[in-house]
Amino acid sequence: MRAFFDELRRRNVLKVGIAYLVGAWLVLQLADVIFPAMQLPDWSTSLVLGILIVGFPLALILSWVFDVKPGGIERTENKAAVESPTSEVAETTEKTPSVAVLPFVDMSPAHDNEYFADGLTEELLGVLSRAGGMRVASRTSSFAFKGKNADIKTVSEKLNVEHVVEGSVRKSGNLLRITGQLIEAASDSHLWSSTYDRELDDIFAIQDEIASQIASALQVQLAPQQLKRPKTEDVRAYDYYLRGNSFLRNLGMKNARRAIELYEKAIEIDPAYGLAWAGIAISHATLALLFMVDGEDRSAAIRAAHAAARRATELDPGCAITHLANGMTLNADGRPDEAEVEFATAIQYDPQMHEAYYQYARAAYMQGRMDKAAELFEKAIEVDPDDYESSLLLSSVYRSLGKSDKQEATIRRGVALVEKHLEKQPNDARALALGTGAMQAIGNYEKAELWAKRAIAVDPENESTLYNIACTYSLAGKLDKAMDLIERCIHSTSWIKRDSDLDPLRELPRFKAFMKSLE
Numbered sequence: 001m002r003a004f005f006d007e008l009r010r011r012n013v014l015k016v017g018i019a020y021l022v023g024a025w026l027v028l029q030l031a032d033v034i035f036p037a038m039q040l041p042d043w044s045t046s047l048v049l050g051i052l053i054v055g056f057p058l059a060l061i062l063s064w065v066f067d068v069k070p071g072g073i074e075r076t077e078n079k080a081a082v083e084s085p086t087s088e089v090a091e092t093t094e095k096t097p098s099v100a101v102l103p104f105v106d107m108s109p110a111h112d113n114e115y116f117a118d119g120l121t122e123e124l125l126g127v128l129s130r131a132g133g134m135r136v137a138s139r140t141s142s143f144a145f146k147g148k149n150a151d152i153k154t155v156s157e158k159l160n161v162e163h164v165v166e167g168s169v170r171k172s173g174n175l176l177r178i179t180g181q182l183i184e185a186a187s188d189s190h191l192w193s194s195t196y197d198r199e200l201d202d203i204f205a206i207q208d209e210i211a212s213q214i215a216s217a218l219q220v221q222l223a224p225q226q227l228k229r230p231k232t233e234d235v236r237a238y239d240y241y242l243r244g245n246s247f248l249r250n251l252g253m254k255n256a257r258r259a260i261e262l263y264e265k266a267i268e269i270d271p272a273y274g275l276a277w278a279g280i281a282i283s284h285a286t287l288a289l290l291f292m293v294d295g296e297d298r299s300a301a302i303r304a305a306h307a308a309a310r311r312a313t314e315l316d317p318g319c320a321i322t323h324l325a326n327g328m329t330l331n332a333d334g335r336p337d338e339a340e341v342e343f344a345t346a347i348q349y350d351p352q353m354h355e356a357y358y359q360y361a362r363a364a365y366m367q368g369r370m371d372k373a374a375e376l377f378e379k380a381i382e383v384d385p386d387d388y389e390s391s392l393l394l395s396s397v398y399r400s401l402g403k404s405d406k407q408e409a410t411i412r413r414g415v416a417l418v419e420k421h422l423e424k425q426p427n428d429a430r431a432l433a434l435g436t437g438a439m440q441a442i443g444n445y446e447k448a449e450l451w452a453k454r455a456i457a458v459d460p461e462n463e464s465t466l467y468n469i470a471c472t473y474s475l476a477g478k479l480d481k482a483m484d485l486i487e488r489c490i491h492s493t494s495w496i497k498r499d500s501d502l503d504p505l506r507e508l509p510r511f512k513a514f515m516k517s518l519e
Contacts, residue, residue: 016063017056024052097218098161100137101125103146104178107170117169118143119242120178120207124165127211129352134218137161138354140386144424156185163191165214174200180210182217192217200235232266232273240266241276248283250425253462259283274316278325281308285328289362290430290464305329320349324356327363336363354384365393370400388417388431392438414438429459433468440472448472456485463489471501483510490518 031048101124104117122139129136137159145155152164167180181193192213196206232238244262247255260283266276284305288298309329312322327342343360346353361376377394381387391414398407418435422428432455439448452469459465466485473482482505486496496502496515505511 017060020056020059024056027052096133096135097163098135098137099128099163099165099182099214099218100142100155100159100161101128101165102155103143104166104180105168107168107177109170109172113169113171115242115246116171116239118246120169120203122245123207124211124214126350127207128214130350131215134215135161136352138384138386140384144386144420152183152185152188162186163218171200176200176203176206178206178210180214182214203235203238204231204233231275232270234270234273237266237270237273237276240269241273241279244276244279244283248279248286250428253287253459256283256287272315274312274319275321277308277312277315278319278321281305281312281325281329282321284308285325285332288332289328302329302333305332318349320346320353320356323349324353324359327356328359331359331363331366336366339363352383354380354387357383358387358390361390361393365397370397373397374401386417386420388414388421389434391417392434395438395441411438411441415442415444427454427458429455429462429465432458433465436469437472437475440476445476448476474502474504477504479505479508483508483514486511487514 028045028049031045035044101121103121106112106114106117121142125136125139125142128134141159145158150158155164156162162185164183164185165180166183167178170177176196176198178196178198179194182191183189184191194210194213196202196209198206232241240262244259244266247262248259260280263276263279263283267273267280270276282305284301288301288305305325306329309322309325312319312325316322323342323346327339327346330336330339330342340360340363343356343363346356347360350356357376357380361373361380364370364373364376374394374397377390377397380390381394384390391410395407395411395414398404398410415435415438418431418438421431422435425431432451436448436452436455439445439451452472455465455469467489470482470485470489473479473485482502486502486505489496
């Protein structure tokens with residue numbers, strides 16, 4: 001029946017029918033006014049009505065058979081003739097429903113529960129992505145529309161999906177109101193909508209119910225194990241976990257440390273909350289991997305990551321996030337071969353986990369396995385097309401592999417993604433620092449300098465930021481500027497000794513004096 005109505009829409013039968021009825025009503029209104037003035041017999045109006053009734057099915061039949069086009073009236077093509085039978089993309093689109101889950105809007109009185117609304121959105125994304133049988137737009141792609149009043153048609157076209165989920169969350173004390181709706185973009189019609197007025201303790205049941213109803217509307221079957229996920233039964237712990245996620249996602253040393261504090265509050269309430277332990281491990285590993293090049297602070301972060309990862313494994317050994325935490329910890333500890341096993345296991349549990357592909361690629365890169373790194377970075381980009389870091393790192397991999405054509409295209413794509421990312425998060429120091437080198441590589445020296453200054457202004461004490469920009473300055477021949485930053489990287493000795501990006505500095509008396517002072 002649904003296919004029949006789709007065909008009616010394609011052939012414009014519904015539009016013609018509505019237009020005919022409106023026109024018929026206008027004709028009858030005119031007849032009712034004009035005929036008495038012309039002193040026509042009473043049956044004249046009935047005759048007009050009869051003609052209009054007979055004409056209605058004829059109009060529908062003609063609209064089914066013919067199309068009115070700029071070149072004249074043409075016979076409507078059959079659906080099979082319009083569609084390309086050899087197109088694998090068209091065939092896949094026809095068989096596989098596609099959906100984007102837009103960030104649920106925080107409608108709370110104080111508008112202070114955005115993290116909670118984002119958490120609900122991510123839970124839905126996770127469940128639907130694991131379900132199979134449908135294509136789900138990535139989190140980054142969907143969240144690009146956060147706070148924007150974009151219409152459904154625009155979202156559908158930008159994300160290349162047929163269906164869009166949107167909703168809102170209103171949280172006040174222990175009371176919760178969640179609304180959700182699934183919209184078919186082509187017809188702008190609701191396939192499902194519902195409102196839940198519950199207590200906060202029911203949040204887990206609501207999440208599963210929404211995911212099941214969306215999947216049912218898209219004719220996709222959710223297996224019980226896809227809804228089953230490790231979680232706490234205490235909503236207070238869950239609330240702290242979501243708060244931690246919101247900080248960890250906004251990369252930065254301060255944000256990662258704040259995330260650890262919030263995850264620790266979650267496990268104070270529920271010591272058996274495996275996801276919170278995994279969050280602690282990932283946060284410490286992130287600090288070690290991205291923001292601490294060397295030194296005792298880095299060693300302490302790695303020890304803390306190992307301890308938290310072990311606890312997460314004891315509690316939730318079959319959870320993809322647990323294996324991601326183990327992989328990141330092992331990679332930060334200089335054990336990339338062991339880390340790879342954990343990343344591969346995480347992907348096995350959740351084939352749509354972008355972070356697992358990205359971290360796995362970094363581990364392969366550290367081992368010098370460039371072909372494997374390229375494959376994994378490409379997969380990370382496939383899962384999350386807005387991933388600027390994978391594009392920039394992939395360009396470096398292509399350079400090592402001697403694939404200059406791919407390197408050029410990839411770095412330009414990475415630059416475009418960095419610019420897009422900075423539109424949403426203009427003070428992301430890591431994006432600015434990485435983008436500085438990319439801008440210089442494509443010859444945009446003015447913007448490279450601007451981004452370098454912004455990154456340092458945003459996070460002046462972050463050695464990772466300073467070090468990355470120092471390397472960019474060194475390669476650009478700005479040796480004094482590079483030294484100004486290197487002299488602030490007192491915990492980066494091991495990297496400074498071996499990084500070829502700093503070779504232009506090595507014969508400078510100032511560089512030699514700095515290295516001697518570190519000894």
